[in-house]
Amino acid sequence: MRHPVSAFVVEYFYWVFIGVLVVNLLQRKYKREVLKKRAATLYVAVAVFAFYIYAYGVIHFNVSDLLLLPYVAVVATLFAVYRRVLFPFAYRCKSCRQPLDFNRILYSDSNLCSGCAEKEASAADGA
Numbered sequence: 001m002r003h004p005v006s007a008f009v010v011e012y013f014y015w016v017f018i019g020v021l022v023v024n025l026l027q028r029k030y031k032r033e034v035l036k037k038r039a040a041t042l043y044v045a046v047a048v049f050a051f052y053i054y055a056y057g058v059i060h061f062n063v064s065d066l067l068l069l070p071y072v073a074v075v076a077t078l079f080a081v082y083r084r085v086l087f088p089f090a091y092r093c094k095s096c097r098q099p100l101d102f103n104r105i106l107y108s109d110s111n112l113c114s115g116c117a118e119k120e121a122s123a124a125d126g127a
């Protein structure tokens with residue numbers, strides 16, 4: 001096998017792309033609560049699909065798998081520099097640092113646990 005990495009990417013990343021799009025469609029249900037994260041899953045889906053196309057090109061033009069590295073470097077740099085926009089998912093509450101549950105990680109832009117979100121909502125009502 002001449003392209004082990006590219007072949008792996010071509011074989012499996014299409015399904016990763018579909019999985020990210022399914023998450024994006026599930027986020028639709030939460031509408032205004034999850035606008036930033038919904039855009040972010042779309043950006044991640046585009047990056048995954050572009051990687052799939054790039055790997056397909058590597059195999060098609062019969063060049064080295066090492067040419068995948070520039071793509072990975074560019075995308076990793078973009079995601080590091082624009083992290084707040086491209087990957088706003090947090091695993092801990094930004095207020096009390098407790099681990100967030102799966103639904104709040106994917107479907108809430110606030111990155112607050114349910115307790116802190118209720119406190120913030122009641123503070124906003126009281127003000």
Ligand SMILES: [Zn+2]
Binds near residue numbers: 113
């Ligand atoms: Zn909290």
